[in-house]
Amino acid sequence: MDVEKAIDIRKSIRKYQDKQVSQEIIIKLLDAARKAPSAHNTQSHKYFIVKDEETMKKLKKANAFKQPFVYDAPLIIICCANPSLYPKPIEVDDKSENYAHEDLSIASSFLVLQATELGLGTVFVAWMHREKIKKILKLPKNYIIPFAILIGYPAEEPAQKPRKDLNEIIF
Ligand SMILES: Cc1cc2nc3c(=O)[nH]c(=O)nc-3n(C[C@H](O)[C@H](O)[C@H](O)COP(=O)(O)O)c2cc1C
Numbered sequence: 001m002d003v004e005k006a007i008d009i010r011k012s013i014r015k016y017q018d019k020q021v022s023q024e025i026i027i028k029l030l031d032a033a034r035k036a037p038s039a040h041n042t043q044s045h046k047y048f049i050v051k052d053e054e055t056m057k058k059l060k061k062a063n064a065f066k067q068p069f070v071y072d073a074p075l076i077i078i079c080c081a082n083p084s085l086y087p088k089p090i091e092v093d094d095k096s097e098n099y100a101h102e103d104l105s106i107a108s109s110f111l112v113l114q115a116t117e118l119g120l121g122t123v124f125v126a127w128m129h130r131e132k133i134k135k136i137l138k139l140p141k142n143y144i145i146p147f148a149i150l151i152g153y154p155a156e157e158p159a160q161k162p163r164k165d166l167n168e169i170i171f
Contacts, residue, residue, distance in 0.1 A: 013121025016152025039099035120155035134152035
């Protein structure tokens with residue numbers, strides 16, 4: 001599958017077959033994220049892999065994610081980044097923050113497209129209690145967790161969601 005095709009067929013999948021995602025595939029997905037560009041090549045991203053029942057149960061018990069389907073995913077990749085790694089902003093514009101969100105989003109898109117190519121379904125999930133997740137997974141305090149990605153073999157075929165026309169997204 002080429003990139004164009006992966007972009008075309010990707011859609012959010014929230015129901016998965018009862019089939020694990022292999023270690024080999026997980027490594028391939030993370031490797032796609034690893035290769036993404038980042039501001040100053042800071043590579044501030046890190047991922048926490050949840051695939052064992054015990055951790056899933058802990059997250060569920062704490063109601064860490066707001067939507068019940070999350071706990072039925074065979075694999076959750078918690079996408080994290082360390083904003084403190086960025087050098088001081090160059091004062092050429094009004095951007096005074098770090099680029100942790102941007103870089104993590106780009107890398108995660110690489111990961112999702114790689115997953116799509118491998119026949120996996122994915123969905124980004126941001127509706128969660130971040131402090132609960134950090135505590136349960138013992139993640140460092142200085143990391144942000146903008147979202148997680150659920151991954152598994154699709155057990156549903158939802159219709160593709162509509163997108164704006166090209167002329168609507170061009171100034
Ligand atoms: C940053 C981000 C956060 C999202 N958070 C959630 C979420 O918490 N729960 C959920 O069911 N879907 C979530 N989604 C999925 C979007 O609803 C979905 O991508 C959008 O409706 C377009 O549908 P599509 O992915 O099938 O094209 C999120 C997507 C993104 C990009």
